[in-house]
Amino acid sequence: MTKSIFYSIFFHIVVILLTALSLPFMARHPIDLPPIVSVDFIQISDKTNIPYAPKARKIIEDVKKEEKRVVSEQAPPAAKAKEKPDRIPLPNEKKEEKELVKKKQNPEEIKPQIRQSSEFEKKELVDTNQIAALIDKAKEEEAIKKDKSNKLTQSSVKNSFATGLSLSEEDALKAQIFGCWSVPLGLPFNENLLVRIKLELKKDGTILKSEILDHERMNRPGQKFYKILAESALRAVRLCQPLKVPPTGYEKWKNIQLNFDPTEMLQG
Template sequence: MFDPNNIAALIDKSKEESAEVLKTNDDISQDQERNVENVGLTLSEEDALKAQIFGCWSIPLGLPYNENLLVRIKLKLKPDGTVSKTEILDHARMNKPGQGFYKVLAESALRAVKLCQPLRVPTTGYERWKELQLNFDAREMLEG
């Protein structure tokens, strides 16, 4: 049974766990603390970002689901979550013959990023997430 309170509890729990890790690391040297900051987003941070982009991404429904439908986009972000630069990592595929669907998919992913900004990024640790890579994969949705 779907219970929004439970999800909220899980998110809170995730926050608590990550806070605890940081607390445990308080007495470790400064270099190592910076290292922990660089490992990635916490689960709740990642979930918040995903949930936001899920809502903005209109998946083109005509795509062939037996093809490689992964679009990787590198973002440069400002501290407020607005996007200063986007780069499609497999850009060469955009204009390859027979890959018209990839262009459609990449454009839809770019639209999602633009529509969503400012992105829901953490309020701290800008150095950690000032560059992000989003991997848009439509297979799961299209195979349905």
């Protein structure tokens, strides 16, 4: 009896130890991608701007001096100013331009005599502060736009590291949807028109369920543009299916959210 209890305890301990040791290996960690290293392409010119070592500099200066001397002995002075024929318009060119202006029959277009602008006008030209009334609005718009694009890039960085898809997998999916999405080009570029669609996918990439996250906005008055964008995004997703999803890791991408942002396209 005691023997069997002993055996039982022994084997249980073995089983517990085994599971305790092997379980951590079964846990699926998100794929640990190496951090992105940004690479700058630099053009290498023929001449380097690294300063010469003092010794080399001396030698080079000596050589240059010698060269100079040789040049001055043999060649005539080369200090002649270069002519710039391209600066002076050819007589033919001038003629053509004049003729063209003459051809206009519209009195609006009568070419006025060139006048010298008075000091007062010059002042006006330089004083750009008063354009503010017009520019300010544009600036605001731009600021909003910039803000938004910053947010987007942050979220995409978050995606590739914290969640499931690898960069290449995400790119493949993006490229596929880019091809299917006909962006309605009449939309205003300065409105917040981000459409978020949540998808539930099957293993083969076909869509089980699609849901526009801000669905109520579609039927709100004055949100015509949002509705049109949301519809175009839904069309794109449906047209694209089956989506190009990775062969493994279904659990990771079973639910996926697509953020359609046309701002970049509409700014043209």
